[in-house]
Amino acid sequence: MAVTLDIDAVRAQFPAFSEPSLQGQAFFENAGGSYTCAPVIARLERYYHQRKVQPYGPYEASRLAGEEMDEARTRLAALLGVESDELSFGPSTTQNTYVLAQAFRQWMKPGDAIIVTNQDHEANSGPWRRLADEGIEIREWQIDPDTGHLPLEGLENLLDERVRLVVFPHCSNVVGEINPVAEITARAHAAGAFVCVDGVSYAPHGFADVGHMGPDIYMFSAYKTYGPHQGIMVIRRALGELLPNQGHYFNGDCLYKRFTPAGPDHAQIAASAGMADYIDALADHHGFKGDARTRGALVHDLMRDHEIKLLQPLLDMLSARNSVRLLGPDQAALRAPTVAVALPGRAEEVAAKLSKHGIMAGGGDFYAVRPLEAMGVDLETGVLRLSFVHYTSQGECDQLLEALDGVL
Numbered sequence: 001m002a003v004t005l006d007i008d009a010v011r012a013q014f015p016a017f018s019e020p021s022l023q024g025q026a027f028f029e030n031a032g033g034s035y036t037c038a039p040v041i042a043r044l045e046r047y048y049h050q051r052k053v054q055p056y057g058p059y060e061a062s063r064l065a066g067e068e069m070d071e072a073r074t075r076l077a078a079l080l081g082v083e084s085d086e087l088s089f090g091p092s093t094t095q096n097t098y099v100l101a102q103a104f105r106q107w108m109k110p111g112d113a114i115i116v117t118n119q120d121h122e123a124n125s126g127p128w129r130r131l132a133d134e135g136i137e138i139r140e141w142q143i144d145p146d147t148g149h150l151p152l153e154g155l156e157n158l159l160d161e162r163v164r165l166v167v168f169p170h171c172s173n174v175v176g177e178i179n180p181v182a183e184i185t186a187r188a189h190a191a192g193a194f195v196c197v198d199g200v201s202y203a204p205h206g207f208a209d210v211g212h213m214g215p216d217i218y219m220f221s222a223y224k225t226y227g228p229h230q231g232i233m234v235i236r237r238a239l240g241e242l243l244p245n246q247g248h249y250f251n252g253d254c255l256y257k258r259f260t261p262a263g264p265d266h267a268q269i270a271a272s273a274g275m276a277d278y279i280d281a282l283a284d285h286h287g288f289k290g291d292a293r294t295r296g297a298l299v300h301d302l303m304r305d306h307e308i309k310l311l312q313p314l315l316d317m318l319s320a321r322n323s324v325r326l327l328g329p330d331q332a333a334l335r336a337p338t339v340a341v342a343l344p345g346r347a348e349e350v351a352a353k354l355s356k357h358g359i360m361a362g363g364g365d366f367y368a369v370r371p372l373e374a375m376g377v378d379l380e381t382g383v384l385r386l387s388f389v390h391y392t393s394q395g396e397c398d399q400l401l402e403a404l405d406g407v408l
Helices: 007-011 038-050 060-080 093-107 126-134 152-156 181-190 237-242 266-271 273-285 292-319 347-355 369-374 394-407
Strands: 087-090 113-117 137-141 163-169 194-198 217-221 231-235 338-342 362-364 383-387
Touching (some): 007 273, 038 060, 060 231, 060 266, 060 273, 087 093, 093 126, 093 194, 093 217, 093 231, 137 163, 273 292, 347 394
Parallel strands (some): 113 137
Antiparallel strands (some): 217 231, 338 383, 362 383
16 A cells, blocks of 8 residues: 555644644745744754854863754755765855855856756846856756746757856746756766756755756755755765865865855754654654665655645646636646746735635745746736645645635
8 A cells, every 4th residue: 555644743743733823824835935843943942052052162062063063964965865075054045056156157267158047046047147247158048938848958959068057946936847857967967067956946845866866066945845044055076176165265175164155053054954853753654664865765755745636636726717827837746836826916915815814825926037027927916826845734725725716
C-alpha cells in the first residue's frame, strides 16, 4: 500500500495551527513565507536562552553555539546531496545573489555573456542584468507570452562559447511551472557554461536533490521553507574555488565563508537545523529508512503527492472561469501549488474580499514584474496569488473553493 501524508501529524508540528488568533483562517500566501515548524522555534528559543554568545570559543556555551551552527549546515547539505562546506547562509536570497553577481563581475571579462530569463523573480534577474554596465552581454531567455512556459529551444538558440553562466528558476513564483533543472543544466554544461538556479519557489514543496540535478549554484529561502529568515546557498566546489573570494581575505580558504561577507546570524543559522529535524520527524513517522538524502527524497515525494491531489480541483475551477486567466499549467503535476490569476479588477481588492471568508491571500506583482509584463498582465491590477504547501488540508482547500465561488 502506498504511503500517504499524515496531515494531522504534519500540522501538529506547526504551532500556528493551534494558535487561537488564527482559528478559522486558511493560509494561502505561503509563497510569501511559510509558517515555521516547531523544531525551528524550539532551537531558536534555546539558542537565545542558552547560547547567545560568540560561537566557537573554548567555554561550553560558545562551543555548543558553534556546534549547532555547524549541525545546521551539515544536515541541510546532506538533504540536498552536497558537501557540508558547499552550503552557506546569508541574510536573504536576494543579498546572496548580489554577492554572487559581484564575484562573477570580477571573474568575467567584457564580451562574455550571461543568459537570464524573464520568468524569474527580480532577485534572480536584476543583479545579473546590472553586469551589463561592465561590458558583459546579457541574453534573455524568454517565456511563451501565452503560457509562461520557458521553452528549451529558446535556450539552445542563446548558448555559444561566450556564455559563462545560465540563470533560471526551478519554478516561477507566478507561473508555477516546474522547470527541468537537470536537463537545462546538462545543456548549459555541454556548452561550457555554469548554472545558477533560484529554488526559492520550489524548496517549500520538498528539498531538491541538488547533487543529482547538477547545477553549480542553488539558492532558496529558509523562511519560505518552514525556517527562520535566512538565505541558503549551495555553491559547488569547482565554481566556489574558481570565483574571487567575496569575504574577508583571511577566510578565503573556507568555502562556505567565501561568499558571505557579512557577519552570520548565529541564532538563525543554528535554528535552521530545525528544518532538518522536521524532515527527519516526517520520515520517521511515515516509516522511511536510509540516509538523510534518501529519506529527504521520500519526504519530498510524499509532500508533492499531497499537494498535487489538493491542487487539481483549484486549477480545474479557475480554468473553467472565462472571467479570469490562470497563469501557467492547468495540470497539477507540472507545477508547484503557487497559483497566480489575472482578474478584470484589482487583485488586492479581491484578496481583501477573500479575507472576509477566512482566506489569507495576496494580490500584486510579487516582484515578478518581468514575467507579468511578458504575459501581458496589467501591473496596475496585478494578480491574485493563491499558494499552499503540504501542511494545507483538504478542508482549507474546500474553504478556498467556496470563497472563490462567491467572490469571482
